[in-house]
Amino acid sequence: MEERNEIQDVKNKDRRRFMEMSAKFGFTAAVVALGSGIPLNAEAAAPTAKDDQERQKAAKYTMNVATA
Secondary structure, rough: HHHHHHHHHHHHHHHHHHHHHHHHHHHHHHHHHHHHHOOOOOHHHHHHHHHEEEEEEEEHOOOOOOOO
């Protein structure tokens, strides 16, 4: 039972870290960092977020996509 609590605690920490990163750097940067196997931390997501911001500034057109 104690092992389950430890596993759940780790999952909750990862979930909070992901939500914090997506709020700070954007969803794309958080997903890319997570998908590439990089630990979820600010140093890992910052370059991806910077690249994403540069692409947005350089874009002539932007499109917002939403799902429900």
